[in-house]
Amino acid sequence: MMKQELEIKELKKDSNSDQGAFANEDNAVVKARANQKYKEGFVTDIESFTIPPGLDENTIRLISAKKNEPQWLLEYRLDAYKKWLEMDQPEWAKLKIPAIDFQSISYYSSPNAKNENAPKSLDEVDPKLIETYDKLGVPLHERERLAGVAVDAVFDSVSVGTTFKAELEKAGVIFSSFSEAVHEHPELVKKYLGSVVPARDNYFAALNAAVFSDGSFVYIPKGVRCPMELSTYFRINAINTGQFERTLIVAEEGASVSYLEGCTAPMRDENQLHAAVVELVAMTDAKIKYSTVQNWYPGDENGKGGIYNFVTKRGLCQGDRAKISWTQVETGSAITWKYPSCILRGDYSSGEFYSVALTNNYQQADTGTKMIHLGKHTKSTVISKGISVGKSQNAYRGLIRVAKKADYARNFTQCDSLLIGKSCGAHTFPYTESANMTAKLEHEATTSKISEDQLNYCLQRGITEEDAISLIVDGFCKEVFKELPMEFAVEAKALLDISLEGAIG
Amino acid sequence: MLKINNVFAKAGDKDILKGLSLNVKPGEVHAIMGPNGAGKSTLGNLLAGMPYVQAQSGSVEYMGKDLLALEPEERAAEGVFLAFQYPVEIPGVNNMYFLRTALNSQRKYRGEAPMDSAQFLRMVKQKVKDMNMRDDLLKRPVNVGFSGGEKKRNEVFQMGVLEPKLAILDETDSGLDIDALKIVADGVNQLRSAERSFIIITHYQRLLDYIEPDFVHVLADGKIVKSGDKNLALELEEQGYGWLNK
Numbered sequence: 042m043m044k045q046e047l048e049i050k051e052l053k054k055d056s057n058s059d060q061g062a063f064a065n066e067d068n069a070v071v072k073a074r075a076n077q078k079y080k081e082g083f084v085t086d087i088e089s090f091t092i093p094p095g096l097d098e099n100t101i102r103l104i105s106a107k108k109n110e111p112q113w114l115l116e117y118r119l120d121a122y123k124k125w126l127e128m129d130q131p132e133w134a135k136l137k138i139p140a141i142d143f144q145s146i147s148y149y150s151s152p153n154a155k156n157e158n159a160p161k162s163l164d165e166v167d168p169k170l171i172e173t174y175d176k177l178g179v180p181l182h183e184r185e186r187l188a189g190v191a192v193d194a195v196f197d198s199v200s201v202g203t204t205f206k207a208e209l210e211k212a213g214v215i216f217s218s219f220s221e222a223v224h225e226h227p228e229l230v231k232k233y234l235g236s237v238v239p240a241r242d243n244y245f246a247a248l249n250a251a252v253f254s255d256g257s258f259v260y261i262p263k264g265v266r267c268p269m270e271l272s273t274y275f276r277i278n279a280i281n282t283g284q285f286e287r288t289l290i291v292a293e294e295g296a297s298v299s300y301l302e303g304c305t306a307p308m309r310d311e312n313q314l315h316a317a318v319v320e321l322v323a324m325t326d327a328k329i330k331y332s333t334v335q336n337w338y339p340g341d342e343n344g345k346g347g348i349y350n351f352v353t354k355r356g357l358c359q360g361d362r363a364k365i366s367w368t369q370v371e372t373g374s375a376i377t378w379k380y381p382s383c384i385l386r387g388d389y390s391s392g393e394f395y396s397v398a399l400t401n402n403y404q405q406a407d408t409g410t411k412m413i414h415l416g417k418h419t420k421s422t423v424i425s426k427g428i429s430v431g432k433s434q435n436a437y438r439g440l441i442r443v444a445k446k447a448d449y450a451r452n453f454t455q456c457d458s459l460l461i462g463k464s465c466g467a468h469t470f471p472y473t474e475s476a477n478m479t480a481k482l483e484h485e486a487t488t489s490k491i492s493e494d495q496l497n498y499c500l501q502r503g504i505t506e507e508d509a510i511s512l513i514v515d516g517f518c519k520e521v522f523k524e525l526p527m528e529f530a531v532e533a534k535a536l537l538d539i540s541l542e543g544a545i546g
Numbered sequence: 547m548l549k550i551n552n553v554f555a556k557a558g559d560k561d562i563l564k565g566l567s568l569n570v571k572p573g574e575v576h577a578i579m580g581p582n583g584a585g586k587s588t589l590g591n592l593l594a595g596m597p598y599v600q601a602q603s604g605s606v607e608y609m610g611k612d613l614l615a616l617e618p619e620e621r622a623a624e625g626v627f628l629a630f631q632y633p634v635e636i637p638g639v640n641n642m643y644f645l646r647t648a649l650n651s652q653r654k655y656r657g658e659a660p661m662d663s664a665q666f667l668r669m670v671k672q673k674v675k676d677m678n679m680r681d682d683l684l685k686r687p688v689n690v691g692f693s694g695g696e697k698k699r700n701e702v703f704q705m706g707v708l709e710p711k712l713a714i715l716d717e718t719d720s721g722l723d724i725d726a727l728k729i730v731a732d733g734v735n736q737l738r739s740a741e742r743s744f745i746i747i748t749h750y751q752r753l754l755d756y757i758e759p760d761f762v763h764v765l766a767d768g769k770i771v772k773s774g775d776k777n778l779a780l781e782l783e784e785q786g787y788g789w790l791n792k
Contacts, residue, residue, distance in 0.1 A: 493597075498634040501594050502648035502704065503622035503655065512647060516638025516687065 081336065091150040096143050098122065101251055104149050108220050108254075111227060121240035121250030128244045134378055134407040135436040135468055138349070139312070146283045146314060148252045193218060193257045193273045205269065212268050214298075215260040219287050222258035229260055233291055237320040237357045237384070245316040245351040245378075249285045253318065256286035261296035261327075270526055272301040283314040290320070292327035294360065299330040301529055312340075312375060317352045325360025325387065330368070332525055333381075334533055337373035342431075344403025347375025354381035358390035358416075366393040367410065368524045370533040375404060380438065382411035385419035385447075392421040395521040399537060400433030400465070409439040409470075414450035414480070425456040426518050429465035430541065436468040441482055443475040450480045458488040459517050461510065461541075511538050547572045547743055548593075548613075548712060553604030554768075555592050562588040564768030565604070570712070573740040577754055577779060578747045580765035581787045586747045587631055589765070590716040593745075594628035595621050608712065622648075623655035625711030629701035629718045636688040641700065642670060644688045645707050652708065673706050677733045695726040702733040713737070714745045719753040731756030751783040 092103055101122055105115040130138070193216065209216050215226060223230050240250035257273040275286060292298055315337060321329050331354075340347025350373070356365035367381040383392025394410035412421035421441065429435040435458065443450045458467035469486050491513050499509035515522075515534060522530045548570040555563040562585045570576055578586050591599040593606065595618035606613040613621060636644065650660040661669070674681060679699060689697050698718050705713050718730055734744065734757050746757060754762070754776060762778040763770045766787065772778065 492634075494634045495636055497596055497618070498630065498636070499648075500618040501596070501622055501628050501630075502644075502708065503619050503652035504648050505619055505651060508647065508651060512639055512644070513636060516636055519638035 081338070091147050094145050094147045096146070096148060096252070100148055104252060104254065107149060107151075108223070110223060113231060114223060117234070117240070118251050118253075121247050122252075124241045125244065125247035125251055128241075128247055130244050131378075134438070135434065135470070136376055136378060136405050136407050138376060138378075141314060141349070143248075148283060148285070149254055193271075194276070208268070213262045213265050214267050215258065216271055217258050219253075219256040219258050219289070222289075226258070226260065229291065230258065230289070233289055233320065233322055234287075235320075237322060237355050238318050238353050243353060246318050246353040249287060249316050249318045249353070252283075253285045253287040256288045256317070257290075257302075258288070259290040259298060259300060261290075261292045261298045263293040263324075264295040265293075266296070267298040270299050270301060272303065274303045283316065285315075286317045288317070288319040289322075290329055290331070291322045292324060292329050294324045295326045296324070297328040297330075299332070299526060301332040301334070301526060303334045303336065312347055312349055314349050315351070315374075317354075319352070319354040319381075321354075321356035321365055323356065323358050323360065323363035323365050323390075326362050327360065328364045328366075329356060330366045331356070331381070332529060333367075333369040333371070334529060334536060335369065335371045335373050335377075336536055338375075339373050339404050340375040340402065342402045344375070344432075347404070348373065350374035350377045350379060352379045354379065355384065355411075356382070356392070357384045358387050358392065358419075361387040361389055361416070363387045363390040364392075366395070366524070368393075368395040368521065369397070369408075370521070370525070370536065371396070371398040371406060371408060372536055374406075377404075377406040377408050379408045380410055382413070383421065384413045384415065385421065385450075386415045387419075388416040389418045389420075390416055391419065393524075394421075394423045394425070394439075395524045396425045397428070397518045397521045397533070397537070398426070398435060398437075399428040399430070399541070400435045401430040401541075402433060403431070404433045406434070407436040407438055409437045409456075411440040411442070412452060414441075414443040414447040414452070417446070417448045417450075419447055419450045421450075421452045423452070423454040423456070424520050425454075426521055427456070427458045427467055428461065428514060428517070429458065429467050430461045432464045434466045434468070436470060438470040438472075440472040440474070442473075443477050443480040443482070445476040447477050448479050450475075450477065452480075452482045454483065455485045457486070457517070459514065460488070460490045461514075511541060514541060547609060549605075549607040551605045551607070553592070553606060554602040555588060555604075556600050556602060557588045557591070557598060561602075562599075562768055563592065563601075566765070566769045568763065568770060570743045570745065572711075572743055573738075574761065575738065575744040575746065575757065575759045577759040577762045577776075578745060578765050579749070579751075579762060579779060579782055584765045585768045586765050587716055590628055590631075590714045590745070590747055593621075593712075593714055594618060594626060596628075619651065620655065622708075622710075623652040627705050627708055627710030627713045629698075629705060629713065629715040631716040631718075631720070633689045633692075633697040633701055635690045635692075637690050639688050640685055641688050642667075642684040645670065645704060648704075649708060670707060673703070676736060677703055677706050678729055679703050694721040695723065698722055699726060699729055699733075702730050706733055706737060709737070709742075711741065712743050712745070714747070716747045717749065718746075719748055719750060727753065728756060751779045754779050 098119060101118050105118060235250065238246050240247050259271060261267050290300060321331060323329050337348035337350055358365055365383050369381065371377055381394060385392050392412050396408065398406045398408050400406050409425060410423055423439055425437045427435040427437055437456045439454060441452045441454065454471060456469055460467055467488055471484055473482055475482060491510060495513055496506060496509050500506065514537060522533060525533055550566060550568040553563050553566045580586055588599055592601060601614050646666050653660055670684060683700060683703060689700060692700060701718060719727055722730060731753065759776055762774055762776060764772040
């Protein structure tokens with residue numbers, strides 16, 4: 042779908058590392074790792090409705106009509122589209138992004154439903170879809186019964202089912218697909234949509250605002266602690282489509298919620314675009330914990346195919362003592378461009394960013410965070426762990442900004458890079474802007490290799506080379522994994538092992 | 547149990563071992579002494595299969611097997627243990643998890659069932675007690691922030707948990723104060739048995755006050771130039787290595 046053959050070739054040529062590492066490239070383990078299997082790479086054969094490729098005002102009107110949207114939302118989209126037309130794709134990241142032909146993408150695809158409305162319960166959902174999520178290890182029925190985690194499943198452009206809705210409603214919690222929220226809670230959507238990430242924010246956010254299809258909506262009323270973990274599972278299935286989901290989470294005064302998203306896509310030779318927007322709003326004393334396990338198809342070992350993951354995620358700590366925490370484990374996507382950020386407006390509010398980003402083969406990642414300190418005594422913590430394998434490039438990019446009035450703001454940043462093999466690269470771009478003398482900012486950064494010494498030590502104790510690498514990487518990521526909800530930490534660790542060594546059972 | 551026959555070996559591109567031979571029978575403790583650069587550590591690394599040491603000729607037979615043909619992790623599972631001269635740090639991986647992974651890898655190789663966490667915990671706690679180690683050793687990441695003495699003690703503790711058949715201690719005594727030396731020596735003495743053999747590489751006689759060797763060998767310029775009983779160590783202590791060249 043995207044013209045990229047030429048550019049990929051170029052990419053290969055100069056993907057040599059500027060920070061070489063130890064191991065010899067013939068190392069059998071590194072080779073085995075390059076042949077990793079992507080077990081989520083299957084395609085679901087399901088009839089779907091997909092609009093023809095191309096993007097203009099009519100496309101947007103069609104999407105809006107398809108979703109039966111109110112006039113104000115259509116206008117919001119059209120306005121965003123106009124802004125997008127005037128913007129340029131950002132080029133400051135340390136990424137080589139092949140030219141994207143936005144006219145060759147289809148902007149809406151939905152699996153055919155038995156009726157036009159969203160299914161009322163899982164029983165109305167096409168069994169093939171249920172089966173898809175079973176295969177992905179997200180069994181909707183079982184999660185519902187056993188795991189006690191509420192799931193919203195988004196398949197291409199639409200939400201196919203949300204579990205535990207009734208139980209959540211009892212607690213006053215709204216957890217639904219975005220489209221549904223537009224109809225059932227228009228006042229909330231209208232109030233908060235674009236309030237943290239305005240349409241003009243950046244190129245991909247503007248595109249998303251114009252064509253977003255579905256996503257999740259969460260509202261936790263005042264004083265309510267959400268009784269269970271909420272999660273959304275995003276799946277791209279249809280060919281030649283982009284996925285543009287939009288997630289909005291609002292926690293009122295004293296409310297708290299923990300939310301997790303997971304993502305996968307089939308293996309295809311063409312690149313596919315995923316440009317999402319996530320907005321979080323935390324009022325006084327509210328807490329939002331947002332965890333991501335991102336496993337979009339990364340492309341094959343030669344850098345063919347894979348998802349372009351260009352995502353804008355931002356949280357606003359609106360009230361005093363509000364707290365927003367981002368935790369991400371990023372192993373997928375051909376290219377990742379993503380900076381989950383916090384605006385710390387309330388006094389004593391705090392933001393956290395914990396990240397593990399692993400790149401292998403020809404994957405590229407430019408990821409990090411922005412912590413914007415506006416209120417007094419605001420505090421932020423950034424722990425970033427980048428792991429580069431194969432010929433991949435992995436960059437941390439972070440901004441800590443302290444405004445003039447943000448007395449006694451504090452930040453601690455630690456970014457560590459681990460290199461496996463000698464053809465990969467790790468890069469760190471930390472920016473700080475402080476306009477207040479009382480601010481206290483700390484930054485620590487390390488770059489290390491898995492050393493021969495560490496490997497030999499493990500081998501001598503009887504641990505195989507594959508297990509040794511997994512052990513060392515796991516230790517490296519520990520500070521981030523401990524921030525994930527328990528069961529997802531296990532999932533993340535397993536995912537990391539797969540990304541590292543291929544088909545380890 | 548171990549027959550080293552006329553081995554020549556390189557460390558990097560340097561010839562280090564030049565026709566070394568040594569026989570070790572089950573239950574024996576052999577001390578290897580000698581001047582700096584004689585090849586003592588190279589011998590330990592050769593037996594453990596560390597890749598920076600390459601045998602050029604000669605043979606090493608261990609329990610009837612060609613030791614040099616085995617991978618380092620296979621040698622470990624066959625019962626070869628090397629206490630490193632410079633133990634390596636592994637951040638974020640706690641000692642207990644590391645040891646359980648190691649033990650279960652070895653058990654898997656030997657076709658034994660893995661030890662579950664409860665069994666392992668019981669076993670390891672007992673070892674901590676028996677070997678006079680400190681409890682917090684288990685929870686701390688492998689060698690991270692350990693003092694020199696703690697690292698060496700941890701090596702001996704790992705040896706106690708993994709219960710090797712042939713243990714090689716590479717200058718485990720260097721840098722230890724007298725209390726730590728005793729703990730290390732006690733650990734070794736507890737593990738001495740009729741089936742288990744030790745090769746103890748050391749500069750100093752003082753460790754041999756606590757671990758009584760059956761044989762003492764002097765390694766100089768890549769081969770063993772003199773062998774004797776524990777009295778040889780005392781002689782060396784008094785006279786240095788110079789007289790051997792005469």
